[in-house]
Amino acid sequence: MQLSFLRPLYDRPGPWCSVYLDASADTEDAHQALALRWRALARQLTDQGADEASVAALDRVIRGHDPMVGDYGLAVFATRGRVVLSEYLSAPPLSDLASYAPLPHVMPLLAARGEQVAWVRVLADRTGADAIAISAGGVPRRAQIVGRETFPLRRVQPGGWSQSHHQKAAMEAWHHNAGDVTAATVQLAERVGAEVLVIAGDVRATGVIAAQMPERWQDLMVRTDAGSRAGGADQTLLDDLTVQTIAEVADQRITAMLDKFGVQEDVGAGLDAVVGALQRNQVDTMLIVDDPSANGELWIGPEPTEIAVDPGQLAAMSVADPQRVRADAALVRALVGTDAALTVLGPDEAPELTEGVGAVLRYVDAGTPGRGNG
Secondary structure, three states, rough: OOHHHHHHHHHHHHHEEEEEEEEOOOOOHHHHHHHHHHHHHHHHHHHOOHHHHHHHHHHHHHOOOOOOOOOOOOEEEEEEEEEEEEEEEOOOOOEEEEEEEEOOOOHHHHHHOOOOOEEEEEEEOOEEEEEEEEEEOOOEEEEEEEEEOOOOOOOOOOOOOOHHHHHHHHHEEEHHHHHHHHHHHHHOOOHHOOOOEEEEEOHHHHHHHHHHOOHHHOOOOOOOOOOOOOOOOOOOOHHHHHHHHHHHHHHHHHHHHHHHHHHOOOOOOOOHHHHHHHOOOOOEEEEEEEEOOOOOEEEEEEOOOOOEHHHHHHHHHOOOOOOOEEEHHHHHHHHHHHOEEEEEEEOOOOOOOHHHEEEEEOOOOOOOOOOOOO
């Protein structure tokens, strides 16, 4: 998972208000229930010492957000009277949470996001297509692609002196429209850096589109006759296929990262080793097991690489006033500051990961923790 979207949180000094709450709009009293939950969280922030301006800014965003259908959550971060980041969560948080601390508490957001896979889905017929593209950051782009040909699109019934002419014209029209859909699909895929292309709908249209797709996209393409552009058509099967395909790509990515970590043997394993590697800007990707109950702490200085398991380490780095913060918050700040990535694992995905944390390193040298002298 790339973490550049979090950069605004570390470009500003804290302390930070971090709020997670269930904002589900699936009952008649949902608005009132949201107000009550937020009121309790606002009290918690005030009790922790949060400033009134930041709590008021959170209030405006939380009460004024555009509600979604069904169950969902909100994650909102504010400092010094300004909301810097707010995100919808695809499901409510395990529990509502309000934190006031030197660093933003982003781990629940990252665990909820999981592996972000950029994808494009095209629902086609012989006249064009409806397309949606989702970037790795979850930003949707929608497009309606209208083919240049509108007549003739049907091949005539057998018989008649003009049969061959009309059938040829229909085939040419299909190919022209499929070419327009293919070009628009490639443009969307390149824009979002797609890792999955789902080509769905009319079987003849998808066949022509698939045949025209450039070679570099062939291995990323999944073709299906599920879905229809007809008004009121049930898209459940297509939605399920899309989710399954994206999940498979995310699982493959996690497996590949675990394989890379395994090749390092014990290098980069455990909290001490990861902290040492972050100090040297050595981490390519950090792996961490999602544990909502985790409450470990680390020490930090003003710079992202000023991170340590005890304040004496920072004193040796000439940090005058180290702060003690949540360990996961410190680790993520260091990742963002060194342009490193993060892979969040479930407890059953890496049962032997030392202390629930490890790192795939950019390089290994004699000073790398865990390497030894050999």
